Amino acid sequence: MATWDWQVFCKDTIDGKIVPGCFGGSGDTTYLDWLLSAWGWTLSVSLLALLVALALGALMGILRTTPHRGLVLLGNAWTELFRNIPLLVQIFLWYHVVPALIPPLRGVPSFILVVLGLGLFTSARISEQVRAGIQSLAGGQRMAGLAMGFTLPQTYRYVLLPMAFRIIIPPLTSESMNIIKNSSVAFAVSISELTLFALQAQEETSRGIEVYLAVTGLYFISAFAINRAMLFVENRMRVPGMIGGGT
Secondary structure, X not given: OOOOXXXXXXEEOOOOOEOOOOOOOOOOOEHHHHHHHHHHHHHHHHHHHHHHHXXXXXXXXXXXXXXXXXXXXXXXHHHHHHHXXXXXXXXXXXXXXXXXXXXXXXXXXXXXXXXXXXXXXXXXXXXHHXXXXXXXXXXXXXXXXXXXXXXXXXXXXXXXXXXXXXXXXXXXXXXXXXXXXXXXXXXXXXXXOHHHXXXXXXXXXXXXXXXXXXXXXXXXXXXXXXXXXXXXXXXXXXXXXXXXXXX
8 A cells, every 4th residue: 555755745856855844945945845836837827828818719709790701700710720729739839830930939938838829729719608608699689789879899898798798607617727727738848837747746756646636636726716716706797587607
């Protein structure tokens, strides 16, 4: 039966000696320091990519519901392009191919490239959710907005999007949780997030059980926190009388 040694996180990453208090000082770094730093990188990649995905996904979803055929084609092309290429392949394209084709990007940190890759991949999925949310509304709402004298952009802003956003909060919650998990692909381009930490720490310490349980726990905590936050938003924004709601 395997024995667990949680003191592995109190060891110095250089000489393997136990550090009192488990946090390094005077230039020392423990595995706990490294773990928390990796968690910070995971959250940073995820949150920035989510902002990119929400902005671009909402825009493309809106374009796909406009009466202008050219804009619809643009939104459809964007969505199909980014959702039909595996995420890991997109990360490698951003890291190896795009900088070679666009020289100014050669000096861009890999962190930014991963944020863009993950954000664009997720934007295609959010685009589909926004499109479905808008098209699920009664057609009369658009006509009513235009009849009131609103321009088409104003109709989207004041009539369609407020209701559509309420409808798509549940799938947006799942997408927000997925982006935390999908951020693990950043290890492929040597960003020191949780998955890369787990691979390297397990190799150095041979304590795979403790390392992977700790990393799993942090992924769970991150995704669960997003779930609770989005549930709070859903309950606060739910229109009285609408079917559904968080539990």
